[in-house]
Amino acid sequence: MSSRGTDGRGTSRASAVFPTHWGRSGDTLGAFEQREEVMGMAHASQWTSPGSDGRPSVGELFSRLSEQSSRLVRSEIELAKAELSRKAKAGAIGAGLLAGAALFGFFGFAVVLTTIILALSLVLDAWLAALIVAVVLLVIAGVLALLGKKSLDKGVPPKPERTAENVKQDVQAVKEGLRS
Numbered sequence: 001m002s003s004r005g006t007d008g009r010g011t012s013r014a015s016a017v018f019p020t021h022w023g024r025s026g027d028t029l030g031a032f033e034q035r036e037e038v039m040g041m042a043h044a045s046q047w048t049s050p051g052s053d054g055r056p057s058v059g060e061l062f063s064r065l066s067e068q069s070s071r072l073v074r075s076e077i078e079l080a081k082a083e084l085s086r087k088a089k090a091g092a093i094g095a096g097l098l099a100g101a102a103l104f105g106f107f108g109f110a111v112v113l114t115t116i117i118l119a120l121s122l123v124l125d126a127w128l129a130a131l132i133v134a135v136v137l138l139v140i141a142g143v144l145a146l147l148g149k150k151s152l153d154k155g156v157p158p159k160p161e162r163t164a165e166n167v168k169q170d171v172q173a174v175k176e177g178l179r180s
Helices: 013-017 031-039 058-122 124-154 162-180
Strands: none
Touching: 058 124
């Protein structure tokens, strides 16, 4: 007798772990029942009035809708918090690694500059070679600073102008709809 799919008594291991009343027609943990278990939703019989033939009233339905909607919103907020926390942690690790790479890149660049200065000092005096390299670096820094300032000026003020205009149009449309 094979014990591959059973617990030795003829019942499956899945049904030994998950009671069959959790699933539908023998499946283990049906989606609805699992969600009900996780969300802690009340059973339909709890929402019906005596003598209503098992059907909830409109007031009971709205009450149920309100409760389940708020539970859903709270669950979604908790999920968003967990997801943002996980992403923030990964982002912090990535930022730390990039900072380390930038530090080593800076030192590598300094060594390359020193090598250029030493190579030029074979042809020129050492002070002149260092001066030439410094002037070239300052010119490059100046050009980059001007380009950066132009780019920053395009983004100032940091206001979502298109979004603000769309919101104004939406408010205007609602006001016109209320007047008519």
